[in-house]
Amino acid sequence: MELTQEYLDLVDSVRDFAQSAVAPVSAQHDRDKTFPYEVVAQMGEMGLFGLPFPEEFGGMGGDYFALALALEELGKVDQSVAITLEAGVSLGAMPIYRFGTREQQERWLPDLLSAKRLAGFGLTEPGAGSDAGATATTARADGDEFVINGAKQFITNSGTDITSLVTVTAVTGEKPGGGKEISTIVVPSDTPGFVAEPPYDKVGWHASDTHPLSFTDARVPQANLLGDRGRGYANFLSILDEGRIAIAGLATGVAQGCVDECIKYARERKSFGKAIAEYQSVSFAIARMESRAHVSRMAYYDAAAKMLAGKPFKKEASIAKMVSSEAAMDNARMATQIHGGYGFMNEYLVSRHYRDSKILEVGEGTTEVQLMLIARSLGLPA
Known part of the structure; x- marks a missing residue:
């Protein structure tokens, strides 16, 4: 380690x-x-x-x-x-x-x-989030082109001035045994019929670019098919497994950042004649926060080590993502409490962490999805 x-x-x-x-x-x-x-x-x-x-x-x-x-x-x-x-x-x-x-x-x-x-990653739709198999966006073959129709939502980096493309999942046909054939297709941002709709008014992550996307007879070459036809859903799931390690690293940083801010504040803020760091209730609260950050760090280190060694890491990535995102949210909540009224002021970093952290328990697979994946790895009904 x-x-x-x-x-x-x-x-x-x-x-x-x-x-x-x-x-x-x-x-x-x-x-x-x-x-x-x-x-x-x-x-x-x-x-x-x-x-x-x-x-x-x-x-x-x-x-x-x-x-x-x-x-x-x-x-x-x-x-x-x-x-x-x-x-x-x-x-x-x-x-x-x-x-x-x-x-x-x-x-x-x-x-x-x-x-x-x-570039953006167009998986989630109005009716298809964790249930990505419910994908409704279609890509119909027409000559040497795909004609794409549908919508995506909550797509990061999809509408900036420097966005060049979004890779989307779309139904390209039916599997031989029945069911949707889902493929991934690269759609350049200047494709006619592809629109990044106005950005969302979000609770947090205010400086991150997030848009709903619409596709109306958007035509791209069939050469823009990414990977094998019909493997789009499986390929995106593997990308999400890797991404959960990255999200866990980010969330661990949030958890640790809240600890760091609280240590500084508790040493400076005085109450009843002494620094609040001298009160056991405060020092114990920060100690619990540090413990959460430490466990989160070890979890994503472990998942990354297995991934780089070429070993199965799906369960470990889910554990890391779940543990770290909950640690970030719990630490942000406690950091706001320790800061008292100042923690409710946007000028303080902990207030921003409090607003921003909730989405860490949702994005790239909710906590419930991580529990499902962990349970399945144990041979339990999910």
Whole structure:
């Protein structure tokens, strides 16, 4: 569980960047609900969007664990920035790297790995969330093109000025034995008939880009099929398994960030003549918060280690995602309590963590989905 010097150097670099470049502008972007283009550009220059990709496509030649470590540091100070990186890598570029043809990889990856462009991951629909098999979006073959009709919702990085594409799941036919044949198709953002609708008015993640998408007779070449026809749903599920490790890293950062903020505040804030850190109720509360962050970190370290070793990791990824997202929410709630009235003021980071953290228990598979997957791995009815 000890980090190599290479990992430690990465952590130090991202921590310095988070504190010096991200933290000073976070509150403003959150208040104005503006996308942090300047921060994304800097992360691109640092190579963060290319961390787990080979150098031949412009990547850094690192691994998924390196991405999770970077997300932990960013998550401490700004969840919107962290989720922009997480979605840009694991949901945007990774499907093209994992399942794309050489031509697709060479066409799309260089710009995605440098953050000159972003990509979205179009799975969720108005009637198909955790039940992704209920996909209603269709892609009808017409000559050498697909004609796409349908809608997606809650899609991250799908409507920015630098969004280049969204990879979507769509019904392309019927399986031989019955049931929907679901495939994945790359849809460039400038495709006629493809519209990123106005952004959502969200509870949190105000500086993250999230849109509903609509497709009305949107035509793309059949060469934009990503992976084997009919394997789209299975391929996206594997992408989600990996993504849960990344989300766990982000959520661990949130949990730890709440601890760090509370330690500083408890040492400075005085009540009845002494720092509130001297009261056992406060120090014990922070100790529990630290315990949650530690357990979350060990969980995602373990899941990442199994993944990188080529071992089954679905159960461990689900455990890490569930434990860390709950830790983030619990720590954000307690951090707000420790800060008292100040914790209810948006100028304090813990208030933003309180608003932002709830979605961590929902996105990339709800807590209930993680419990279902864990139960299934144990041979229990889910």
